[in-house]
Amino acid sequence: MQISIQWLLQLFKTLLMGQGLSALICGTAVTSQYLATVYYLNTPMLQSFINYILLGITYTTALIFRRGDGNILQILKTKWWKYLLLGLTDVEANYAVVKAYQYTTLTSIQLLDCFIIPVLMILSWFFLKTRYRIIHYVAVCICLAGVGAMVGADILAGQDQGSSSDILLGDGLVLVSATLYAISNVCQEYTVKNLSRVEFLGMVGLFGSIISAIQLGILEHNEVSRIQWTWEIALILAGYAVCMYGFYSFMPLVIKMSSATAVNLSLLTGDLFSLFCGLFLFQYAFSGLYIVSLVVILVGFIMFNTVPTLNPALAPSSDEEGWDNHAAEFDNDSTQGCVDEITCAQAEQDQIKSQVNERQSACVVINSVKM
Numbered sequence: 001m002q003i004s005i006q007w008l009l010q011l012f013k014t015l016l017m018g019q020g021l022s023a024l025i026c027g028t029a030v031t032s033q034y035l036a037t038v039y040y041l042n043t044p045m046l047q048s049f050i051n052y053i054l055l056g057i058t059y060t061t062a063l064i065f066r067r068g069d070g071n072i073l074q075i076l077k078t079k080w081w082k083y084l085l086l087g088l089t090d091v092e093a094n095y096a097v098v099k100a101y102q103y104t105t106l107t108s109i110q111l112l113d114c115f116i117i118p119v120l121m122i123l124s125w126f127f128l129k130t131r132y133r134i135i136h137y138v139a140v141c142i143c144l145a146g147v148g149a150m151v152g153a154d155i156l157a158g159q160d161q162g163s164s165s166d167i168l169l170g171d172g173l174v175l176v177s178a179t180l181y182a183i184s185n186v187c188q189e190y191t192v193k194n195l196s197r198v199e200f201l202g203m204v205g206l207f208g209s210i211i212s213a214i215q216l217g218i219l220e221h222n223e224v225s226r227i228q229w230t231w232e233i234a235l236i237l238a239g240y241a242v243c244m245y246g247f248y249s250f251m252p253l254v255i256k257m258s259s260a261t262a263v264n265l266s267l268l269t270g271d272l273f274s275l276f277c278g279l280f281l282f283q284y285a286f287s288g289l290y291i292v293s294l295v296v297i298l299v300g301f302i303m304f305n306t307v308p309t310l311n312p313a314l315a316p317s318s319d320e321e322g323w324d325n326h327a328a329e330f331d332n333d334s335t336q337g338c339v340d341e342i343t344c345a346q347a348e349q350d351q352i353k354s355q356v357n358e359r360q361s362a363c364v365v366i367n368s369v370k371m
Contacts, residue, residue, distance in 0.1 A: 030277050146299075
């Protein structure tokens with residue numbers, strides 16, 4: 001009973017935190033739509049740059065004040081090129097999906113964005129040695145069916161928004177973005193479970209700031225110079241930055257509790273949350289299929305997490321956040337208890353042997369006296 005209760009609590013915690021990430025994604029989508037539709041501000045690189053700067057201020061600064069092998073200088077000496085590629089992958093994934101809205105429809109983006117799930121599973125199989133079971137594949141299919149219901153609701157409600165100027169290019173950008181996100185998420189899972197959450201976020205913040213600043217200067221300098229700054233625009237940009245910063249900060253925690261694939265399954269509800277917000281903010285038409293889609297996706301997510309996947313390539317991490325490494329602490333305590341028991345048993349055996357030797361010596365002395 002104790003194990004089942006603990007498992008239910010862990011599942012509920014993972015589900016709750018996953019939906020929290022979906023709510024943050026919803027916040028970024030709503031603020032971006034406000035900037036684009038109300039204030040005609042289309043600056044995706046500026047928004048990403050603000051997020052990477054916030055990550056750099058907090059997590060990169062934390063790495064600077066570290067000592068030993070976790071210091072930023074030691075990390076840059078040995079792994080700078082890896083984190084440079086990771087930062088480039090993350091920046092371009094964000095840019096590609098935002099750019100796709102200029103060429104294709106929302107329905108196509110919602111459907112093709114699910115491409116990240118099979119790519120994640122394939123990459124995890126080869127690089128993280130993750131082994132899935134039948135129930136995991138069934139759960140993924142159920143979640144994708146929920147996305148299909150959501151897209152069907154959009155079509156019935158006449159909310160197939162977006163452009164259709166170059167659908168082939170737009171769809172290609174979505175697939176590229178999904179692939180890059182999958183690569184970034186696999187690297188993130190490996191880093192937070194083997195190295196450090198702060199190291200991952202600090203390096204992404206550092207290289208993401210540099211790359212996005214260069215790309216911002218090249219691609220969006222005209223748009224940024226034409227912005228008529230008001231407190232409303234500044235407030236919405238700040239809201240976007242807070243939501244995106246919170247998403248980046250908390251996602252590694254949820255990945256560490258479950259996996260990158262499980263987290264992305266839970267993020268499928270993010271579009272639904274955005275649609276629910278659109279009912280009040282943008283006068284979307286409501287459809288009962290939205291509720292059906294939400295329930296189906298959550299059922300698939302719960303099924304996926306009922307049976308753990310095997311990750312032999314991922315060793316227990318020694319992350320600096322001690323509170324999210326309870327499993328490793330439990331293993332250490334158990335190991336120490338076993339060592340103590342073995343030591344006590346050996347001491348008892350030594351004591352018994354000593355008593356037997358003393359008795360044998362006494363018998364020899366007595367026999368010698370008798371003789």
